[in-house]
Amino acid sequence: MNKLKSVCVYCGSNFNGDLQLRNAIKQLAETLVNQEIRLVYGGGSVGVMGVLADDVLALNGLVTGVIPQFLMDKEVGHKGVTEMIITENMHQRKQKMADLSDGFIILPGGFGTLEEFFEVLTWLQLGLHNKPIGVLNVNGFYDPLFAQMDMMVQSRFLKPANRDLVFNEAEATTLIEKMDGFSAIPDEVWFRDRNLS
Numbered sequence: 001m002n003k004l005k006s007v008c009v010y011c012g013s014n015f016n017g018d019l020q021l022r023n024a025i026k027q028l029a030e031t032l033v034n035q036e037i038r039l040v041y042g043g044g045s046v047g048v049m050g051v052l053a054d055d056v057l058a059l060n061g062l063v064t065g066v067i068p069q070f071l072m073d074k075e076v077g078h079k080g081v082t083e084m085i086i087t088e089n090m091h092q093r094k095q096k097m098a099d100l101s102d103g104f105i106i107l108p109g110g111f112g113t114l115e116e117f118f119e120v121l122t123w124l125q126l127g128l129h130n131k132p133i134g135v136l137n138v139n140g141f142y143d144p145l146f147a148q149m150d151m152m153v154q155s156r157f158l159k160p161a162n163r164d165l166v167f168n169e170a171e172a173t174t175l176i177e178k179m180d181g182f183s184a185i186p187d188e189v190w191f192r193d194r195n196l197s
Contacts, residue, residue, distance in 0.1 A: 038061075117135075
């Protein structure tokens with residue numbers, strides 16, 4: 001059980017203008033700054049990621065952006081972050097973001113957000129890291145995804161212990177509190193025991 005010092009946030013490069021999401025982003029920024037947790041994110045100035053970075057910076061919080069060169073070339077990189085790390089490609093970007101972080105938070109987003117979420121969740125299941133993963137489930141955005149996970153358990157493609165590795169909360173303060181207390185151990189017998197019941 002370790003106090004989070006830095007959190008990687010995966011989120012959309014688009015922002016749909018939803019007020020509930022906007023308020024959730026603001027609450028997350030306030031929670032991170034109040035608890036002196038550095039934001040590590042994809043380095044963009046656009047979408048949900050840009051809004052979150054701006055909110056943390058406005059509160060004098062610390063923000064590390066990690067972005068590949070080709071996205072900097074497209075001028076979507078944030079110009080005002082505390083620290084910007086430029087990588088050669090997407091794979092290096094994801095690895096660097098993970099290495100710099102004590103935990104992971106998922107906000108609403110699209111394909112890229114889901115891909116990043118399931119990658120770090122798979123890494124946790126495989127025992128490649130032991131960092132907490134939390135979904136900030138704004139207005140039930142991820143309810144269908146959690147229903148799919150439950151179906152995976154029901155259909156015996158996923159062990160309940162591994163389904164329970166991810167936190168699902170609607171409030172940032174509750175999510176961070178649970179992540180601070182994370183000590184779950186994945187059930188690794190999936191590769192020895194093919195019977196998932």
